Every structure is written in C-alpha cells, then in structure tokens.
Amino acid sequence: MSTVLVTGGTGFIGVHTILQLLADGHVVRTTVRNPDRSKDVIAMLREGGADTADQVGFATADLTRDDGWREAASGCDYVLHVASPLGSNVPEDENELIVPAREGTLRVLRAARDARVKRVVVTSSFAAIGYGHPPQAKPFDETVWTNLDGPDVQAYPKSKTLAERAAWDFVAREGGGLELAVVNPTAVFGPALGPDFSESIGIIRALLDGAMPAVPRIHFGLVDVRDVADLHLRAMTSPKAKGERFLAVAGETMSVLQVARLLRRKLGGKARRVPRFQAPDWMMRLAARRNPLARAALPLLGKVRRSTSAKAQNLLAWRPRGNEEMILATAESLIRLGLVKA
Structure with a gap:
C-alpha cells in the first residue's frame, strides 16, 4: 500500500485519519511539533482500536518553521495536510492565525512537490465557504x-480562506504536476480518543458540564470526524477528486438548543447539568463584555447557514452518519474518558 504523511497527528481529525489509513493497510508517517507528543498519538490510536499504532512513523515539524518538512515528505506517495495553527478564535492580531495557516500550507505543499508526492489533500473548512454573505435559503x-x-x-474564517486560496494558487503556478484536493468540513463531532479534540466537541463538554446556564441562539452544520477521515481517504485516491473541493456535512443544521435537548432526552441522568433554555441575544451581548468566548459567538447569533455534501456523495460515494449518532458518540466518549464532571 501507499506511504502517507498526515500533518498534525495529535489533532482530532489527524488521529482519526491515521486510524483509517492503518486499517486500510497504508504505511503512515505523521508530524508533531514536539517529539514528546508521539506517545500521546500512540495512546489515542490504541484507544481507537489500532493494533499497529506502534508502527506509525513520526517527524518533527512546525507550520511556522521550514525545518523538518522536506524530511517529513520524503518517500511519501500522498500527503494529508490536516494540521492547523493553534490560537484563539478572536486573537488581538488576526495575523496570529492567518500567517501560520497560509505559510504553513505553502511549506507543506513545497515539501510535497519537491518529494514528488502524487497528491495532497488539504483540510480547509466550511469557514472558507459560508461566511461574509447575506442570508440565503439556498x-x-x-x-x-x-x-x-x-x-x-473574524480571524478564523479569514485564515482558512486565505490558506486554501494560497494552496490552489500554488498548485496552479508552482505545483509542477502536484495534484490537490480539499475537504471543507462543517463543525466536527464524533468520538474523542483523548484530551485533544475539536472546538466543536468543546460545545458538548460545556453542555454536559453545565458551564452555561442557557445556550446561545447559534446554528451550525455537523459532520462526524470518522466521516471526515473517510472523505480524506476517498479524496486521496479517487481520480475524480483531482482539483476538487468537497464540503463535508451530514445533513441539516442544528441549533445548540436542539443539541442540548437531544442530550437530555437520550442520556438521562448523565445530562442532568445540560441547560434547558436558550439565552436571549441581549444576554449574550452583555456577557461578551467580559467573556471572550461569548464575544466570538456574537457574529453567529441567529444565522442559519445551510450547506450540502451532494458533491462528495455523488462523486465519491461518501455516506456520512446522521446528526444524532455523532452527537451521542461524542457525549459518550467524553463521559467514558472522564473528560466531563462526574
């Protein structure tokens, strides 16, 4: 089978992608910023049921530095660029997110081109698609x-948009035959394998912990991390995926209140701290004066951004799990791993 480099092996999408690559028999190498984190990746892979977790190779590389990327990509057939720079949703300087996202993507692409990798799949985001537009029913x-x-x-949608634009421009102008495909997930849920998980899962943990007395009036599209990983593998190998981007969403949008009600209905006493009510917008604006997370939520209040994964389903035969299954899998994993209050 092929040798595949996965950037950002400690990340939520990254580790699930490695799991599926191993299950398919691929040889896997992954990057970590700190070599000490390799043991955390192996622990999460074992939690996910991988029998060959200790066979994963590791390379030390950072999106903000040139060092290590040439060695990481050497000998690989494919690169799945899943890594994303760390940072707040609303940093004081938006370039704290934008520059590492864009320049890190270009570092990976240059290394892949120079190593004569066949195709790179970049993990972008719905944030590079659905923001900055007036309301629309379509x-x-x-x-x-x-x-x-x-x-x-805000800074995060800008960083994902500019990084993806830079990827397409690079391949068109300097790619030298390198192929590119892009996956654009909505909010990513699914089973946590350890303390490293998506910000979306932080919503479920906050609900289960009772961290908010009432939920904000926010809607979002959802997709299971296992299905995001599956879409990466399909985009990696399918001839139809060359030069294409694929929006990853399972179905209809949900509100945070709908998620909270689902948890209470299905988990019984385990969801006893989950709030029952939706906060009025004025309350969120008041909270935003002193709470950075509430401030980040303000542009999202009341906006419903529907999206479709028809392209991935029709072109790549991708079949995502439903919203209820992924939300419950998320909650049950957090409870099993002791990542929420008992």
Whole structure:
C-alpha cells in the first residue's frame, strides 16, 4: 500500500485519519511539533482500536518553521495536510492565525512537490465557504467562497480562506504536476480518543458540564470526524477528486438548543447539568463584555447557514452518519474518558 504523511497527528481529525489509513493497510508517517507528543498519538490510536499504532512513523515539524518538512515528505506517495495553527478564535492580531495557516500550507505543499508526492489533500473548512454573505435559503456548496470583505468575518474564517486560496494558487503556478484536493468540513463531532479534540466537541463538554446556564441562539452544520477521515481517504485516491473541493456535512443544521435537548432526552441522568433554555441575544451581548468566548459567538447569533455534501456523495460515494449518532458518540466518549464532571 501507499506511504502517507498526515500533518498534525495529535489533532482530532489527524488521529482519526491515521486510524483509517492503518486499517486500510497504508504505511503512515505523521508530524508533531514536539517529539514528546508521539506517545500521546500512540495512546489515542490504541484507544481507537489500532493494533499497529506502534508502527506509525513520526517527524518533527512546525507550520511556522521550514525545518523538518522536506524530511517529513520524503518517500511519501500522498500527503494529508490536516494540521492547523493553534490560537484563539478572536486573537488581538488576526495575523496570529492567518500567517501560520497560509505559510504553513505553502511549506507543506513545497515539501510535497519537491518529494514528488502524487497528491495532497488539504483540510480547509466550511469557514472558507459560508461566511461574509447575506442570508440565503439556498444551501452553500463548493462553488462559493467566503467573502472576506463581508461584515463580522473574524480571524478564523479569514485564515482558512486565505490558506486554501494560497494552496490552489500554488498548485496552479508552482505545483509542477502536484495534484490537490480539499475537504471543507462543517463543525466536527464524533468520538474523542483523548484530551485533544475539536472546538466543536468543546460545545458538548460545556453542555454536559453545565458551564452555561442557557445556550446561545447559534446554528451550525455537523459532520462526524470518522466521516471526515473517510472523505480524506476517498479524496486521496479517487481520480475524480483531482482539483476538487468537497464540503463535508451530514445533513441539516442544528441549533445548540436542539443539541442540548437531544442530550437530555437520550442520556438521562448523565445530562442532568445540560441547560434547558436558550439565552436571549441581549444576554449574550452583555456577557461578551467580559467573556471572550461569548464575544466570538456574537457574529453567529441567529444565522442559519445551510450547506450540502451532494458533491462528495455523488462523486465519491461518501455516506456520512446522521446528526444524532455523532452527537451521542461524542457525549459518550467524553463521559467514558472522564473528560466531563462526574
């Protein structure tokens, strides 16, 4: 089978992607910023049921530095660029997110081109598609790009949009035959394998912990991390995926209140701290004066951004899990791993 480099092996999507690559018999190498984190990756892979976790190779590389990327990509057939720079949703300087996202993506692509990798699959985001637009009833699809000049487009959507744009431009101008495909997930849920998980899962943990007395009026599309990993593998090998981007969403959007009600209905006493009510917008604006997370949520209040994964389903025969299954799998994993209050 092929040798595949997965950037960001400690990340939530990264480790699930490695799991599926191993299950398919691929040889896997992954990057970590700190070599000490390799043991954490192996522990999460074993939690996910991998019998060959100790056979994963590791390379030390950081998105903000040139060192290590040439060695990481050497001898690989494919690269799955899943790693994303760390940072707040609303940093004081938006370039704290934008520069490492864009420049890190270019570092990976240069290394892949020079190593004569066949194809790179970049993990972008729905944030590079559905932000900065007026309300619309039509679901967003892959033909749309986030409008960076639109109102309330914060640092994270900017960073994902500019990084993806840079990837397409690089392959067109300097790729030298390197193929590119892009996956654009909505909010990613699914089973946690350890303390490293997506910000979306932080919502479930906050609900289970009772960290918010009432939930904000926010809606989002959902997708299971196992299905995101599966889509990466399909985009890696399918001839139809060359030069394409694929929006990853399971179905209809959900509100945080709908998620909370589902948890209470299905988990019984384990969901006793989950709030029952939705906070009015004025309360969120008041909280935003002193709470950075509430401040980050303000541009999302009341906005419903529907999206469709018809392209991935039709072109790559991708079949995602439903919203209820992924939400319950998320909650049950957090409880099993002791990552929520007992």
